[in-house]
Amino acid sequence: MVKLRDRKVNVTKKNPGAFAGTSAERLEFLGVGIAYTASRDSKRFQAIANVSFTVEENEFVCVVGPSGCGKSSLMLAAAGLVPISSGAIKIGDTRVDGPGRDRAVVFQSASLLPWRSVLENVIYGLEIMKVDKSDASRRGMDIIKLVGLEGFEGHYPHELSGGMQQRVNLARALVVDPGILLMDEPFASLDAQTREVMQAELLRIWGEMRKSVLFITHQIEEAIFLGDRVIVLSKGPGTVVSKIIDVDFERPRAETIKRSPKFIEIVDEIWNCIRYSSG
């Protein structure tokens, strides 16, 4: 039984395309710089200096770098939540200047609305977009099945484990059918075993709903296992791209590749790059 509270929902014909299945989009970073002004002492702090790379359609790109290099800022800028001070971020052909419906964010902490059930949380984005309630619920249930949470749609967030909450987080981002999925270290707060399960789950889910993905992580192995390409950032402040590495393993990826010599080679390459990067 799916429990939903009664709520008046604006039924509009505004978004018929929401279920047409948006195709994956292309995300470009062109000479992007991000600077913060610390409010305390008004000093300008250059978090990101000059970053350029592209996430092609249907590509899974991982960004890896040392702590504090501003990886999350890049993602927040792509999401439109943080302004950039130089350069441009483009989705398809349009510049990013604020949040948009063509992107969806999976934050590091699940950030579920605690007073809503799983299903109500998942369809939150659709509710904001004023999609009809029954359509939204139907699509929400499909996504809930896809992320492996069938049977839990009536549960409240506090009744779920960390990994399950992140699945809801992911479902919430997927249900609005974005062209680009932005993920900010989504598995960082999970224990090692759950994290490995979630990595495999993510690849399975991504395989069924091809989107472009920008995946931020500090875990080198995770980046190589998941990505088609790995962007290595240098140490901050004033971060730039150190290296872009193509990851050539076949899809679907088997977990055994983590032990293969080629994999370990790439890990070493990236590790060295990070260790000896300028900064």
Place this chain on the structure above:
Amino acid sequence: MEYGQEVLGEPGLTGSPFELQTPDPFSAENDAPKDTFHSSFGRLPEKYLRVILGLLGAVVILGAWQICADLKIVNPAFTSRPSAIAIAAKHYFDGGGGIYALKISFIEFGLGFAISLVIGLIIGIVMGWWRWLDYLFDPLVNFGYATPRIALVPLLVVWFGIGTASKVAVVFLSAVFPIMINTISGVKTSDASLLRVAQAFKASNFQIFRTVVLPGAVPSIVTGIRLGIGQGLIGMVVGELIASTAGLGYTIETAGNNFQSALMFVAVAVVAGIGVILTQSLRVVERRLDRWRPRVGN
């Protein structure tokens, strides 16, 4: 649900060596059944125990009181006794002016509290949402909250007369500030990560308010309402004690002046009873709103 029958585990790949079936320590499903009170009383259902012990305590106290008064251990002219109070209660509500006093006090509190609810919530929300309004009115709110209502009653009587209106004003002034202050706090302390989620979905300000800020503020608001009820009741009684011509407080005042201690206790008990009824009703509402919360403690 049997203990251990179902565990909330991590749904993973079938056959994967990483598939977990560990019970989630924070899930409520694996706790022992909630209505058993493990103690020296054995496995009695807690709700029966609460009633039994409660009644026992009340009976013991009332009995001791009656006995002390009958044996003149204490002076019954001052302390009265349960039997006399029961008789006085019967007289009071059976044509002794009790119903009328109750009606007056009820109107005074009801009206004053309703107005304070409306004004407290509206101003609280508005001041919590728009920061400049908060800066503007905060000194006034703090000043109003700190002012003892007792000190204002004579002034209010001058303004509104000795009748019901001045008491409504006292109740309003007593209840509005806790409601307002807690509402402001609830609105201001919205979870920043949830706000960010709403922004990422490009929610309008109104949508952010409706879906994140307001539901998040409900616990604080309910707390404010509960405090408002308490303060409002005090305001009503104080107002009637100082200057009134009718009502429960008036009864307390005149009964006290005439050494009718039994009648005084009756009126005091009625006031307390109203307070209990109101706070318990609020508790029921609160429990319904709190369905999504994890259970903390016992």
